[in-house]
Amino acid sequence: MSKKPENKIFTSGISTQTTPLSKAKSPLSWKEIKTIKDRFSVPNWQSAGDDGVYVNMHLNEFVNVDMAMPTHTERHIPRAINPELGNTSFQLQDGSQTPTLEEYLADDYNRVQGVMMAHQGKVIFEAYPGMNPNDYHIWMSTSKTTVGTLCILLESEGLIDLEKPVSFYATDLKGTAWDEVSMKDALNMATGLDLEETTAAFSDPHSWIEQFFGSLFSRDPKSNWLGILRTVKPIEGEKPGDRFRYSTAVTQALTLAIQEVTGHSFKDVFNAKIWSKIGVGHPFMVGNTGDGVAVGGGTVNTTLEDALKYAMMYTPSWHVVSSERVITPEILERIRTLGDPKAYQGSEEEQYSLEWTGDLGERNATQWDQVWADGAMFKHGNMHQGIYVDADRDFCAFVFATSPNERSDKMPGFMRAVAKRVAGK
Structure with a gap:
């Protein structure tokens, strides 16, 4: 008897259907x-x-x-487009120079769909190689910044104590390894748990993180993502706080904590504290698990300009998009200094800071991947999404893309290079 071939999951690949990527602008x-x-x-x-x-x-x-839904009159970010910024390039860690920003965006290999950058409350650069300005796009893991910021805002209101364990707030996780992980260590992704998103783990269909992801994104209303989240084990010889280990599972635990401490859905909490304060032009959407819980760490989707308005809330130009300063200097400082540089050293994300920008980050903090010594922050997302905030230079940027992860992403470096260039330092 011949053996039946195994069913393989279909993957579409990149073809002439989306090459050049500008074809994605048409229905x-x-x-x-x-x-x-x-x-x-x-x-x-x-x-x-x-x-x-x-x-x-x-x-x-x-x-x-x-x-x-939007709740305020839309505020349009003024334009002061500087065509010269297209010739920006930067030096990589090996001493070589990147192509210019304009060349990078024109090269369809990089699969960038849209990017906007703002300085002192004005858009200074924007391009839409693979989408229309009012198209929606997923944020992927740049969504994690919303979770981290909400936790700090709730802390400032006395609703969360970052020294308490995650399971004190996310009670569905009581009686598990989460009992030993503080909210602070979870925010900094230094849980001491065996849940890191590594290339090796993703290559193993039986790894814990692969099982978790398969359940988290399942459309089955009986998906067992919460049950899997309860089974994660500590890493032998490693304590919470010791080492930065990146994982969406941590952000999902924090999402549960936010919902329980407030008694409201993640969407409603984010809307009440941030989105409703911004003069956005379009709705905020967040995808759910099969059983109806927001995936706060990966499935936010908006238009590009509304995403940039969110980023601007972290800068001194917040007043361009809002009548209320939500992320005060004190909140911002808490966000960007919460992480421990020692836990960051030797991590995969530290190496990414060099690969992406040619400039070594100092720490990760509060769900952001990199924080540099000058206070600038960056958060990466799967398939090369990205948010960059440099409050001290009054600069912010957001990028959408659909690029295979094995392709090296240089948009973070272009964002950082432009920020330094326009600020003159």
């Missing part, structure tokens, strides 16, 4: 859309092929989402 036929929906899977989506481009721009067609 697909309904038959093409139906085909993408019929063969949807998390691996296919995350492979950043043709199907991934569509999913990233239409997440609400694939998972249930919670939505917060």
Whole structure:
């Protein structure tokens, strides 16, 4: 008897359907859309092929989402476009020079769809190589900044004590390894738990993190992501706070804590404290697990300019997009100094800071991947999303892309280089 071939998960790859990526600006036929929906899977989506481009721009067609509508008159960010910024380049860690920003965006290998940068409350650079200005796009892990900031805001209100264990607030995790992890260590992703997102772990379909992701993004209302989250084990010989180990599982635990301490959904908490304070032009959406819990660390999706307005709330130009200063200097300082440089040293994200920008980060903190000695912060997202905030230079930027993760991302470096250039330091 011949052996039946194993069923392999379909991955679309990158073809002429999205090459050049500018084709994503035009609608697909309904038959093409139906085909993408019929063969949807998390691996296919995350492979950043043709199907991934569509999913990233239409997440609400694939998972249930919670939505917060705009509540204020829209505020448009003034433009002061500087065409000369397109010739910006920067030095890599090996001493070589990158192509210019303009060349990088024109090279379809990099798969950038949209980028906006602002200085002193004005947009100084914007480009839409693979999307339209009012298209939606997923933030992926740049979403984690919303979770981290909410926790610090709740701390400032006396609702969260960062020294208490995660399970004190996320009570569904009581009686597990989360009992020994403080909210502070979770915010800094130094849990001492065996849940890190590494290349080796992602290559093993039986690894804990792969099992967790498969359940977290499942559309099955009986998905067991919470049960899996309860099973994570400590790393032998490592204590919470010792080492930065990046994981979306940590952010999901914090999302649970936010919902329990406030008694409201993640969407409603974020809307009440931040989104409703901004003069956005479009709704805020966040995708849910199969059983209806927000995936706060990965599935936020908005338009690009509304994302930039959120980033601007961290800068001295917050008043351009809001009538209320939510992220005060004290809150910002708490966010960017919460992490321990010692836990960051030797981590994968420390090496990424060099790879992406040619400039070594000092620490991670409060769900941000890199914080430099000058106070600038960056958070990366799967398939090359990114948010950069440099409050001391009154600069912020946001980028959307659908690029395979094995391709090196240089947009963080361009953001940092432009920030230094326009600030003159």
